[in-house]
Amino acid sequence: MTTVITPYIQNRSRFTARRITNAIMLTLTGAVTLLALLPLFWIIGYVIFKGGQYINLDFITQMPKPLGVQGGGVLHAMQGTLILTMLSAIIAIPPSIIIAFYAAFRPNTLLGIVLRFSTDVLSGVPSIVIGLVGYALIVKPQGHYSGLAGSFAIAVMMLPIIIRTTEEMLKLVPNNLREGSLALGAAEWKTSLSVILPAAANGVITGIMLGIARVSGETAPLIFTTLGNERYNIGQIVQGGDSFFQTLYNIVEQPMDSLPLTLWKYAQQPFPERVNQSWAVALVLMLFVLAINIVVRLWIRSRGTHLKG
Amino acid sequence: MKVSSLSFSKWLDQRLNHGDRVWNVLMLTLSLVVPVLIILIGWQLWIDSSGAREKFGWAFLLPTADAAWNPVFGKFQAWPFIYGTLITSAVAIIIAVPVSLGIAIFLAELCPAWLREPLSWMLELLAAIPSVVYGLWGIFVFLPFVVKPFGDFLTALLGPIPVLGLFFEGPLPASGASRLAASMILAIMIIPTIAAVTRDVFLAIPQAQREASFAIGSTQWEMIWQVLIPYGLSGILGAVILGLGRALGETMAVTMVIGNSIAGSVSLLSPGYTMSSIIANEFAEAVDQLHSESLIEVGLILFVLTLLLNSLARFLVWQVARRGTEQDARS
Numbered sequence: 001m002t003t004v005i006t007p008y009i010q011n012r013s014r015f016t017a018r019r020i021t022n023a024i025m026l027t028l029t030g031a032v033t034l035l036a037l038l039p040l041f042w043i044i045g046y047v048i049f050k051g052g053q054y055i056n057l058d059f060i061t062q063m064p065k066p067l068g069v070q071g072g073g074v075l076h077a078m079q080g081t082l083i084l085t086m087l088s089a090i091i092a093i094p095p096s097i098i099i100a101f102y103a104a105f106r107p108n109t110l111l112g113i114v115l116r117f118s119t120d121v122l123s124g125v126p127s128i129v130i131g132l133v134g135y136a137l138i139v140k141p142q143g144h145y146s147g148l149a150g151s152f153a154i155a156v157m158m159l160p161i162i163i164r165t166t167e168e169m170l171k172l173v174p175n176n177l178r179e180g181s182l183a184l185g186a187a188e189w190k191t192s193l194s195v196i197l198p199a200a201a202n203g204v205i206t207g208i209m210l211g212i213a214r215v216s217g218e219t220a221p222l223i224f225t226t227l228g229n230e231r232y233n234i235g236q237i238v239q240g241g242d243s244f245f246q247t248l249y250n251i252v253e254q255p256m257d258s259l260p261l262t263l264w265k266y267a268q269q270p271f272p273e274r275v276n277q278s279w280a281v282a283l284v285l286m287l288f289v290l291a292i293n294i295v296v297r298l299w300i301r302s303r304g305t306h307l308k309g
Numbered sequence: 310m311k312v313s314s315l316s317f318s319k320w321l322d323q324r325l326n327h328g329d330r331v332w333n334v335l336m337l338t339l340s341l342v343v344p345v346l347i348i349l350i351g352w353q354l355w356i357d358s359s360g361a362r363e364k365f366g367w368a369f370l371l372p373t374a375d376a377a378w379n380p381v382f383g384k385f386q387a388w389p390f391i392y393g394t395l396i397t398s399a400v401a402i403i404i405a406v407p408v409s410l411g412i413a414i415f416l417a418e419l420c421p422a423w424l425r426e427p428l429s430w431m432l433e434l435l436a437a438i439p440s441v442v443y444g445l446w447g448i449f450v451f452l453p454f455v456v457k458p459f460g461d462f463l464t465a466l467l468g469p470i471p472v473l474g475l476f477f478e479g480p481l482p483a484s485g486a487s488r489l490a491a492s493m494i495l496a497i498m499i500i501p502t503i504a505a506v507t508r509d510v511f512l513a514i515p516q517a518q519r520e521a522s523f524a525i526g527s528t529q530w531e532m533i534w535q536v537l538i539p540y541g542l543s544g545i546l547g548a549v550i551l552g553l554g555r556a557l558g559e560t561m562a563v564t565m566v567i568g569n570s571i572a573g574s575v576s577l578l579s580p581g582y583t584m585s586s587i588i589a590n591e592f593a594e595a596v597d598q599l600h601s602e603s604l605i606e607v608g609l610i611l612f613v614l615t616l617l618l619n620s621l622a623r624f625l626v627w628q629v630a631r632r633g634t635e636q637d638a639r640s
Contacts, residue, residue, distance in 0.1 A: 022528035026419060032411035033420075033428065036504070039497050040435045043446045095339045102336040111340055117623060118344040124551075124619035125350060125612065126558025128585045132592065132608045133350045136357050156346060163343070189332030217439025220560040220585070224592055260441045264561060267445050282442045293437050297430055 051283025165207025444565030452485030486568035547625030
């Protein structure tokens with residue numbers, strides 16, 4: 001008995017030291033977590049405070065005024081962001097979903113391995129490099145900057161995000177659903193598109209929404225592709241009276257602005273009203289991105305509890 | 310006529326395996342798009358920078374004391390930008406790794422279950438804030454209120470030390486725009502990435518490892534430090550490299566706070582450029598052929614660097630995941 005107790009008594013001070021180290025280090029992990037979240041509240045709070053002062057109805061319904069003139073808005077950039085986001089989603093979503101089927105159900109073929117690896121690599125390619133290549137491949141041959149070129153650059157950034165999340169969601173669909181469909185004689189494409197995809201639809205939509213939120217704040221790939229255009233106004237283009245397809249073409253085939261691009265330009269200008277407006281742009285942009293994120297999270301959460309119950 | 314068309318459609322159906330052949334070809338072709346895109350990006354950067362590569366050779370990217378970047382005289386050397394990218398990313402990693410490790414430990418091992426989800430969620434929101442918003446907040450809030458006092462403190466503290474002092478040589482510009490500012494903003498931006506992946510690595514470690522450590526009398530910290538961290542080391546390393554990759558390519562926030570000047574100084578406290586910020590700033594205005602080709606070559610270096618790092622990171626993370634599943638299968 002004594003042989004067990006004696007070393008414990010001898011080591012008591014060492015044991016105390018170990019316990020103190022334990023307490024300090026564990027407290028530190030909590031402290032750094034708080035420290036890391038501090039910028040989140042600081043940024044959100046400050047942008048709401050500053051942006052809230054300069055945002056008004058004119059700001060989101062009017063075109064920019066000339067430099068140095070008070071007032072005016074960023075209608076052009078909001079339209080641009082809308083067009084760019086929609087166009088890049090249209091370009092990226094259908095192929096990503098089909099690619100995700102390959103990644104989820106043929107993961108161990110050679111192409112499957114190459115595909116999953118290159119998806120990860122593509123998500124790590126710097127956005128500015130994608131902008132450079134977009135310039136070289138689309139802007140240069142066409143001879144002019146365009147929203148279409150920017151949409152392609154952004155679509156390339158969306159591709160890996162949507163493939164990854166869709167792949168995970170498809171894998172979660174119970175296998176007997178798939179087997180049941182195949183056993184009834186449905187072809188694989190029919191099983192994939194009308195059984196598995198609807199079963200995973202919620203997760204897939206979540207992934208798409210998060211992808212959209214992520215790329216809607218991107219600036220770097222747009223600098224050399226859409227360039228920026230303070231006169232971009234869809235209302236005027238539509239009133240131009242061209243045929244339907246010509247109008248659509250006119251909407252996407254010219255330089256345009258987007259909210260992050262406008263923010264970047266305004267923040268660097270010496271005119272105080274432009275800098276003030278850049279805070280308002282930041283507020284609009286941040287609310288847009290955070291709203292998508294929060295809605296999607298709450299939605300997942302309510303569905304999660306629903307499934308459990 | 311009707312009969313023959315019916316039998317034709319039946320024949321077609323069988324030939325195409327009820328459409329599955331079409332589906333397979335479609336999946337296969339689209340899946341090829343992703344690797345092809347990567348090759349295309351690399352190839353395009355390679356051919357578009359040919360003029361600059363031929364003219365400057367390796368001297369373009371090798372370290373030099375007095376590197377020139379002069380569009381007027383057509384002399385271009387990328388070392389200041391490579392240095393700027395490397396030093397800002399390295400400092401960002403030095404700041405971010407201990408913090409992220411702490412967060413991951415807290416989220417995976419310590420915090421009560423009800424708190425885990427909201428905290429992870431806030432971390433994701435931090436990653437979701439657009440880069441330009443970071444930049445704007447950086448210019449008007451973070452630089453004057455945090456970077457400036459902290460930088461001045463660092464100069465006073467570490468400036469006089471012989472070799473190390475070179476990196477903390479003052480004075481910090483009054484605006485605070487410097488490599489240090491870029492590093493600190495980058496650290497904030499990559500912490501969510503590193504922390505989230507590291508947390509997943511911790512959560513994937515088999516419970517038996519923890520129990521064994523407690524059974525031989527470790528405290529919780531000793532269990533974490535001596536068992537969990539060594540066990541998940543390659544995964545954590547993967548997370549760090551993933552964060553590094555993100556830091557190397559980050560453009561907008563860095564461009565807005567780094568001060569954009571080609572400084573001769575190596576100091577963290579002087580303004581500088583990174584590879585991505587020089588491209589963002591100059592490419593749209595580069596009229597000279599050689600100038601734009603040099604910028605594309607900078608892009609090529611950046612692309613190759615992130616390609617290598619991401620491949621390495623993925624390899625490490627995959628290895629951990631594979632080992633984790635093997636362990637679970639055995640137990």
